[in-house]
Amino acid sequence: MESILKIFTLENILFLFEGVKISLLIAICSLLLGTIIGTLLASFRISKNVVLRIIGRVYVDLIRGTPMLLQLSFLYLGFPMVYQLITGEYLGMDALSVGIIGIGMNSGAYVCELIRGAINSIDKGQWEAGKSLGLTQNQILMKIILPQSFKRIIPPLANEFIVLIKDSSLVSTIGVYDLMQSSKILGGKYYNYFLPMIAVAMVYLVLTLVISHFTMKLEKRLAESD
Amino acid sequence: MIKIEHISKQFPNIKALDDVSVHIHPNEIICLIGPSGSGKSTLCRCINGLEIIDEGTITVNGEVIDCNNEKQMCAIRTKMGFVFQHFNLFPHLTVLENMILGPVEVQHRNKDEVKQEALALLERIGLKEKANEYVNKLSGGQKQRVAIVRALCMKPEIMLFDEPTSALDPEMVKEVLDVMRELAKENMTMVVVTHEMNFAKEVATRIIFMDEGKIVEENNPKDFFENPTQQRTKEFLAKVL
Ligand SMILES: Nc1ncnc2c1ncn2[C@@H]1O[C@H](COP(=O)(O)OP(=O)(O)OP(=O)(O)O)[C@@H](O)[C@H]1O
Numbered sequence: 488m489e490s491i492l493k494i495f496t497l498e499n500i501l502f503l504f505e506g507v508k509i510s511l512l513i514a515i516c517s518l519l520l521g522t523i524i525g526t527l528l529a530s531f532r533i534s535k536n537v538v539l540r541i542i543g544r545v546y547v548d549l550i551r552g553t554p555m556l557l558q559l560s561f562l563y564l565g566f567p568m569v570y571q572l573i574t575g576e577y578l579g580m581d582a583l584s585v586g587i588i589g590i591g592m593n594s595g596a597y598v599c600e601l602i603r604g605a606i607n608s609i610d611k612g613q614w615e616a617g618k619s620l621g622l623t624q625n626q627i628l629m630k631i632i633l634p635q636s637f638k639r640i641i642p643p644l645a646n647e648f649i650v651l652i653k654d655s656s657l658v659s660t661i662g663v664y665d666l667m668q669s670s671k672i673l674g675g676k677y678y679n680y681f682l683p684m685i686a687v688a689m690v691y692l693v694l695t696l697v698i699s700h701f702t703m704k705l706e707k708r709l710a711e712s713d
Numbered sequence: 714m715i716k717i718e719h720i721s722k723q724f725p726n727i728k729a730l731d732d733v734s735v736h737i738h739p740n741e742i743i744c745l746i747g748p749s750g751s752g753k754s755t756l757c758r759c760i761n762g763l764e765i766i767d768e769g770t771i772t773v774n775g776e777v778i779d780c781n782n783e784k785q786m787c788a789i790r791t792k793m794g795f796v797f798q799h800f801n802l803f804p805h806l807t808v809l810e811n812m813i814l815g816p817v818e819v820q821h822r823n824k825d826e827v828k829q830e831a832l833a834l835l836e837r838i839g840l841k842e843k844a845n846e847y848v849n850k851l852s853g854g855q856k857q858r859v860a861i862v863r864a865l866c867m868k869p870e871i872m873l874f875d876e877p878t879s880a881l882d883p884e885m886v887k888e889v890l891d892v893m894r895e896l897a898k899e900n901m902t903m904v905v906v907t908h909e910m911n912f913a914k915e916v917a918t919r920i921i922f923m924d925e926g927k928i929v930e931e932n933n934p935k936d937f938f939e940n941p942t943q944q945r946t947k948e949f950l951a952k953v954l
Pocket residue numbers: 724725726727728729747748749750751752753754755756876
């Protein structure tokens with residue numbers, strides 16, 4: 488009880504709150520980035536152009552087939568070295584940006600697959616009806632398929648957001664002061680890792696449960712409108 | 714108008730079309746009949762480029778179809794209306810939006826003008842009050858009638874029907890066939906895959922009987938139904954009539 492009072496002072500709670508803000512910032516920004524990259528990749532993967540299809544495929548396989556921690560470390564430590572070798576210039580990137588870009592690029596692969604899944608779940612007769620009216624492949628996609636896929640993309644995308652909130656904790660390994668890192672710092676300061684980590688776990692849990700609650704509500708609403 | 718010459722279509726486990734040739738002339742109404750799996754749908758879909766043929770040529774108004782040429786394919790498809798067994802209306806759009814999508818996006822026609830035409834067509838099939846409903850609210854027969862006028866909105870030169878009444882409850886078959894009869898009266902060129910023998914007898918100018926990917930017999934309806942020459946045709950007719 489004494490140690491609780493000692494650790495969870497107003498100052499330290501505010502410190503943790505800063506961590507929550509950083510974690511959410513990373514999750515939100517990387518979801519946006521991931522959605523942009525994912526949409527682009529999905530259009531590559533269903534394109535008629537073989538080269539684009541291969542690029543999409545390789546990207547997705549590469550990202551999904553290697554650990555995110557490795558990708559993040561590579562972007563932070565390996566990539567600046569390659570950059571300097573090629574351009575001769577020093578690339579100064581702050582850890583937060585690296586975290587957002589790295590997690591966003593990772594998320595892009597997963598978002599790509601969920602968009603592709605939603606597109607493929609649309610009845611093939613819709614494509615045929617579009618074709619029979621003389622619409623081009625792109626017009627069919629934009630006017631017929633994507634508007635119908637949209638409903639099926641939103642729930643898994645919300646789920647991806649939950650995943651990102653948890654995965655954003657990996658940025659603590661490259662020195663970003665996110666929620667995870669904050670707990671480690673507090674733990675170190677008071678030689679007590681147990682309490683800060685329990686507290687942080689509860690914060691993660693609350694965040695993810697709240698979002699998943701809204702996702703379920705949204706899913707119900709979307710299902711009703713069918 | 715459309716010349717189909719020696720076309721073949723091989724699916725992984727079956728040759729759906731085997732050296733089929735048909736010439737379709739303006740104002741003709743061709744009914745394609747035959748047992749299940751005989752290749753009727755495949756033939757119909759090949760004309761619209763929904764299936765890619767392996768051999769032979771299809772010529773539309775003197776132009777040979779090249780399925781890999783998207784631009785040409787789109788241009789040719791605007792001249793053909795296709796009506797599917799399962800309607801394939803766009804569920805995220807209203808009846809009216811379903812109808813004007815093609816004319817506006819493909820033919821770049823004036824939206825208000827197309828809307829007026831679409832409403833006139835809906836009025837003729839008695840569905841004007843459904844113009845702003847989403848298509849999922851319609852009955853099967855209504856859906857198929859909307860699918861027909863959606864195709865008509867493109868002002869096609871020919872209409873292709875692939876079993877337009879097979880997915881309907883019996884009581885809704887007539888309302889769809891009536892719309893098709895109307896079209897026949899207006900001398901629309903049509904190719905109709907159907908199991909409705911009475912309809913075929915009544916409106917067709919030519920009956921084509923297919924079996925196992927081949928055309929077995931073709932004739933005007935009277936001679937076809939009264940004096941079939943091929944053994945297989947006789948067997949088929951004995952079963953369905
Ligand atoms: N996409 C496809 N892939 C593989 N086989 C196919 C495909 N489409 C059709 N077939 C096969 O080709 C043959 C001809 O099919 P088709 O649909 O043209 O017959 P149909 O005369 O229209 O029959 P039905 O009266 O049952 O509609 C069938 O054996 C069918 O199983």
